[in-house]
Amino acid sequence: MTGTMKSVAVGLVLLLGACGGSKSTTGTTGKVSAIEAMGVTPPDSPWGDMSVEDKEFYMIGKVNPIMKELFTAHDVEEFAEFDCVDCHGEEMREIDFKMPAPSMYIVPPEGTPGHRGMMSTFPEMVKFMQETVTPAMGKLLGVENFTCAGCHPSASKATR
Ligand code: HEC
Numbered sequence: 001m002t003g004t005m006k007s008v009a010v011g012l013v014l015l016l017g018a019c020g021g022s023k024s025t026t027g028t029t030g031k032v033s034a035i036e037a038m039g040v041t042p043p044d045s046p047w048g049d050m051s052v053e054d055k056e057f058y059m060i061g062k063v064n065p066i067m068k069e070l071f072t073a074h075d076v077e078e079f080a081e082f083d084c085v086d087c088h089g090e091e092m093r094e095i096d097f098k099m100p101a102p103s104m105y106i107v108p109p110e111g112t113p114g115h116r117g118m119m120s121t122f123p124e125m126v127k128f129m130q131e132t133v134t135p136a137m138g139k140l141l142g143v144e145n146f147t148c149a150g151c152h153p154s155a156s157k158a159t160r
């Protein structure tokens with residue numbers, strides 16, 4: 001077992017163990033909190049050095065449950081079914097989970113009318129993206145300066 005798999009396995013054991021009645025890892029919904037059980041922390045080995053299999057395992061065991069918790073805390077109705085596909089797009093298997101997924105919302109470059117349009121159409125979503133999603137994803141990958149473009153295609157690239 002690699003270090004990454006081990007730490008995810010420990011997280012899963014904690015999750016399962018917590019079902020047995022421990023109150024300390026229980027989130028506001030009354031379900032076990034993945035954030036409390038595993039923490040918004042980087043993988044044991046640098047993300048860039050991990051094999052695709054280890055990356056997938058880390059996504060399944062840690063990124064997906066923690067992100068689901070953040071997205072449902074933001075809007076439980078909209079994201080009740082939150083899963084891989086919300087970040088990776090419907091075509092995720094065909095494109096081997098390459099990011100940013102081409103089918104994701106295209107974020108216009110800052111300072112353009114498109115960017116101002118996004119700010120007025122999705123004010124709360126953009127705030128959530130800036131203050132919660134982007135920093136959490138950076139921490140979970142242990143990658144500095146993670147940006148919107150890590151998940152969303154940017155307009156400049158898409159139009160070329
Ligand atoms: C919150 C968004 C998000 C969710 C949810 C998510 N992923 Fe990811 N995933 C990413 C990002 C971002 C990357 C690319 C990180 C990088 O290398 O820059 C990635 C990378 C990957 C990779 C590595 C691809 C490669 O070739 O490097 C795999 C495999 C993967 N994800 C599988 C999954 C699976 C399976 C799920 C569901 C259990 C999932 N992901 C859920 C954001 C997400």
Ligand code: HEC
Nearest residue numbers: 086087105107122125126129130133134137147148150151
């Ligand atoms: C970790 C991946 C990730 C990062 C980083 C990220 N987003 Fe998102 N974004 C998502 C997901 C997932 C959704 C919801 C998609 C869905 O509805 O299934 C979303 C939705 C949105 C939406 C709503 C689009 C729509 O059609 O409803 C906007 C606008 C948006 N993001 C802007 C941004 C901006 C701006 C940034 C950078 C500050 C950013 N996002 C960073 C994953 C990400």
